[in-house]
Amino acid sequence: QVQLVQSGAEVKKPGASVKVSCKASGYTFTSYDINWVRQATGQGLEWMGWMNPNSGNTGYAQKFQGRVTMTRNTSISTAYMELSSLRSEDTAVYYCARDHGGGGYDFGRGQGTLVTVSS
Amino acid sequence: QSALTQPASVSGSPGQSITISCTGTSSDVGGYNYVSWYQQHPGKAPKLMIYEVSNRPSGVSNRFSGSKSGNTASLTISGLQAEDEADYYCSSYTSSSTLLYVFGTGTKVTVL
Numbered sequence: 760q761v762q763l764v765q766s767g768a769e770v771k772k773p774g775a776s777v778k779v780s781c782k783a784s785g786y787t788f789t790s791y792d793i794n795w796v797r798q799a800t801g802q803g804l805e806w807m808g809w810m811n812p813n814s815g816n817t818g819y820a821q822k823f824q825g826r827v828t829m830t831r832n833t834s835i836s837t838a839y840m841e842l843s844s845l846r847s848e849d850t851a852v853y854y855c856a857r858d859h860g861g862g863g864y865d866f867g868r869g870q871g872t873l874v875t876v877s878s
Numbered sequence: 879q880s881a882l883t884q885p886a887s888v889s890g891s892p893g894q895s896i897t898i899s900c901t902g903t904s905s906d907v908g909g910y911n912y913v914s915w916y917q918q919h920p921g922k923a924p925k926l927m928i929y930e931v932s933n934r935p936s937g938v939s940n941r942f943s944g945s946k947s948g949n950t951a952s953l954t955i956s957g958l959q960a961e962d963e964a965d966y967y968c969s970s971y972t973s974s975s976t977l978l979y980v981f982g983t984g985t986k987v988t989v990l
Contacts, residue, residue: 770941786957796924798979799937803983803984804981806926806979809978818978820976820978821975821977822977854923854924860929861914861929861933862914862969862971863914863930863969864926864969866924866925866926867923
């Protein structure tokens with residue numbers, strides 16, 4: 760069973776950076792892409808980008824290009840998403856999700872990580 | 879790239895069937911079979927219900943089914959149950975140069 764355990768909530772000031780972790784278990788970490796999706800309070804889902812944990816290759820939504828970096832540590836089956844130059848509009852719950860195949864993602868009942876950007 | 883269009887709300891009585899539409903373009907829904915659907919209860923992570931237009935992951939009830947015609951995908955919930963009350967989102971692969979996947983605007987399903 761896919762399990763994705765994310766780091767805890769963060770409060771950041773505008774202009775700062777945040778790094779969210781996503782520890783995977785229940786499957787071979789390097790065999791499936793990891794996607795990151797965010798959701799502002801009361802809003803819909805927004806796809807941010809993907810990472811191949813085996814190669815480290817990434818692809819980012821143009822909206823986040825230059826501000827987002829997705830990395831991994833295969834020795835501990837953990838993916839990371841770092842977002843810089845934070846602004847209030849980045850306040851949201853950030854989810855990691857494993858590629859399921861056929862265009863779907865498995866969020867693995869993860870809890871998400873609330874990032875609050877406030878001065 | 880705009881979000882895929884879904885109705886804001888759909889409602890039905892227990893036991894009834896409801897259908898949620900998801901309208902895109904030939905660059906996303908109409909061009910690829912990588913359409914998926916997610917159920918999200920308040921305060922919870924989304925749950926994959928349908929992938930590749932009409933396939934159900936293991937453990938998802940067969941009351942949920944998906945289809946596609948042209949640029950519009952649909953999710954049908956038959957035998958509606960109280961536990962089906964949730965938000966539902968569609969998603970599609972897109973050939974847009976700005977992102978790889980696009981989500982729908984979301985639909986609130988209410989069980990009357």
